[in-house]
Amino acid sequence: xxxQAYYTSDEISDxxxxxxxxxxxGVIGYDGGDFYGIAPYFSxxxxxxxxxxxxxxxxxxxxxxxxxxIKNEPWTWFSDIYYERMxxxxxxxxxxxxxxxxxxxxxxxxxxxxxxxxxxxxxSSAVWGLEFKISFRPEMRYACFKVxxxxxxxxxxxxxxxxxxxxxxxxxxxxQPMHAxxxxxxxxxxxxV
Numbered sequence: 001x002x003x004q005a006y007y008t009s010d011e012i013s014d015x016x017x018x019x020x021x022x023x024x025x026g027v028i029g030y031d032g033g034d035f036y037g038i039a040p041y042f043s044x045x046x047x048x049x050x051x052x053x054x055x056x057x058x059x060x061x062x063x064x065x066x067x068x069x070i071k072n073e074p075w076t077w078f079s080d081i082y083y084e085r086m087x088x089x090x091x092x093x094x095x096x097x098x099x100x101x102x103x104x105x106x107x108x109x110x111x112x113x114x115x116x117x118x119x120x121x122x123x124s125s126a127v128w129g130l131e132f133k134i135s136f137r138p139e140m141r142y143a144c145f146k147v148x149x150x151x152x153x154x155x156x157x158x159x160x161x162x163x164x165x166x167x168x169x170x171x172x173x174x175x176q177p178m179h180a181x182x183x184x185x186x187x188x189x190x191x192x193v
Contacts, residue, residue, distance in 0.1 A: 038184055038185070039127070039129075039148045039149075039151065039184065039185060040148065040149055040151050040154065040182070040183070040184055040185075041146060041147065041148045041149075041181075041182065041183065041184070041185050042146070042147050042149075042168055042171065042180070042181070042182045043144065043145065043146035043147075043180065043181050043182075044144070044145045044146075044171055044172070044175045044177035044179070044180045045142050045143070045144055045177050045178055045179040045180070046142065046143045046144075046145070046175050046176070046177045046178065047141055047142055047178045048134075048136075048141055048142075048143055049141065050136045050141075053105055053134060053136060054102055054105070056134060056143055056175075057098070057101050057102055057105060057111065057134060058098065058102075059174050059175060060113075060132040060134070060143075060145055061097060061098050061101065062174070063145065063170070063171055063174060063175075064097075064113075064115065064130055064132070066167065066170065067128075067130055067147055067167065068115075070149075070163060070164070070167055071117065071128040071149070071150075071153075072150070072153055073117045073127060073128055073150075074089065074117065075089040075115050075116065075117060076088065076089050076116060076117055076118055077089060077114075077115070077116040077117075077118055078092040078094075078113075078114065078115050078116075079112065079113055079114035079115075080092070081097075081100055081101060081104055081111060081112065081113055082100075082104060084112060086114065086116070097113070101113065105134065109135065109136045109137075110134070110135040110136075111132075111133070111134050111135070112131070112132070112133045112134075113130075113131070113132050113133075114129070114130065114131045115129065115130045115131075116128070116129045116130075117129065127148075127150045128147075128148065128149055128150055129147065129148040130146070130147045130148075131144070131145075131146045131147075132144065132145045132146070142178070145171065145175060145177075148185075149164065168182070
């Protein structure tokens with residue numbers, strides 16, 4: 001048995017209005033528990049050959065560093081690339097990220113990395129989040145780069161909007177993706193759901 005909900009035009013307009021409020025995050029969930037929010041995102045999907053993987057990983061890390069300079073809040077969680085679990089930012093070494101990422105990809109042919117400004121827990125929606133994944137399989141040679149950003153920051157002023165638009169242009173120029181998407185999602189960043 002399934003449950004469906006039908007919304008009137010007024011209810012949909014109210015929901016959109018709520019999302020567009022100062023914070024730009026609509027929270028769904030239980031009080032005091034982990035939550036999921038409505039958040040803006042940008043993602044790129046890159047088709048690559050195996051010999052291009054190292055260069056692509058370096059591009060992802062370059063864009064991660066650029067994104068880190070844009071966001072206005074500290075990272076609180078990073079994924080441990082070897083165990084694919086989230087760990088507090090103060091227990092993670094960014095200084096060896098590129099070396100570790102290249103080494104892990106050479107060993108496993110797969111890599112995933114996440115960074116988040118989640119406040120409550122590693123599972124709460126990120127206000128700012130970044131994720132990249134790269135896996136080489138002959139039948140599927142796509143890599144994914146995705147960011148979630150704070151809508152209130154974007155709307156705050158024209159300079160932030162210009163900064164964000166330039167960042168998206170940089171992503172497109174550097175990655176040359178086959179597909180790119182942007183919009184709003186029910187975010188569980190950095191978990192990619």
